Amino acid sequence: MSSAKQDATRDRIEAEIAGPLNVMGLDVEAVEVTPAGKRRVLRVAVDKDGGVTLDDVADATREVSRVLDESDVMGELPYTLEVTSRGVDRPLTLPRHWRRNADRLVKATLVEGGEVVGRILSSIEDAVTLEVDETSREVPYADIARATVQIEFNRKKRNDSEDV
Template identity: 35%
Template sequence: MAGRTSPKKDTSSDYRKNAQRAEIAAETQRLTAYLAPTVASEGLFLEEIEIRLAGAHRTVHVIVDLPETETGGVSLDRIADISRVLSDAMDEDPNDDGRPYSLEVSSPGVSRPLTEPRHWRRNTGRMVTVFPLRGDAVTGRLVETDAEGITLIPELPVKKGMKAKQGEKTHLAFSDIAKGRVEIEFAHLEDEPAGEDADEFESTAEEA
């Protein structure tokens, strides 16, 4: 009688990786809940927190954005200000385990994928490309965002050198959209704080 094959067990390396991923996920959730009110008190929105571990050292990358009611990008001055505020908040964190950390703060930049309704609302008026769950991508001017989806005026394909033509307003439901992206236009460059990569400010706070 053939013996049963034993279930594959995690190696020590797999176990450490899984444990580290679980630790990062738990700490990301905890820090998001802890820092979100601080970010909001500065008139910004906490978009995301990313944590990287290297031994006993942590790198905490906080991504902040303007609220939905504001247009443009987060200026370098605001990034510097919120960096100092967040550094103080982390130093005063009552549940911190005392390990040294580096704090990095940035805004998402124009390359961020548009995946949430608030992302679309923040970019009303801009030229965007929409990638639907089915069918071809559509590029056009985002003119409105409602509770169900977005309305845009598509740019119709024309021969090279010809003036762009616009189609009829089209409404796309959020449930039919995989993601989108903002198309950079010279008319909107003043909205960005000196380019996609220049809006990042890093602040390092080492603890004993």
Template identity: 40%
Template structure:
């Protein structure tokens, strides 16, 4: 019997994953004869440490072992986090990306900047043009596509200050004497 559909896997795992404090970001099911695979992507506000994914993987395996959907066919289970190339599509993605460099595609332009505070569906984007810092409000409904950019050096403190401060767990800016750390709001609480 082949592995179940993406929809069935989501139905099987949604409650468990949310109960463990994660968001279910995506599921990918590949049926390929003897080498079927189920890839489950999760994330959470506070990030994911090295011990969290193996524990969650064991819990997911127990759920799969408790149903007949998989039959006797072997499969590979991969529990992972979305990569840096994941498009920013949900408000929680934007919150988690605060302080990171991003490329945003709007209907008529592409804009590079640093993700700032998100409030009521409007993002503060910090931009630097010819050395001059500015902020720009961008409605998430206007975003066609957005992806976090890879940075090879730490951000400047002035950019991070305009972006709303350094989020706990992130590296301090290169000139960190000029900025303070901020705490993330609790789930569902806007700053």
């Protein structure tokens, strides 16, 4: 299948499932169709405010399966459906990604070069406020080339006591 045809199929799948999943309170974050021998693997990543639970993933899987069964978008070739959460390794590309990761540590590569590492304090429609070296810094999304959440092990919450 050509790249343009794969893109069109992916876009059509996303268009078919976005509405029903949105009714469930879920956003479609990614749709990938990958050839796997004589089959294809359809991966759908979903997210929502407060995070996605296993029950959300199970419900989304049933709904995506139902929608695809009622549509001809996947054609006649067999496929395997995988529904998952967005995952911490996916880049932050939309304001809702920043909002949903409030208080998390992020690393942002800037369009003009350089990096900013800071904790998300707040986000609005066109900018994010990060705590960088104990100082607030507002960074417009337009100035960010790429940003990802950084994994923190053994991080103490702000209100945790040192005497545990």
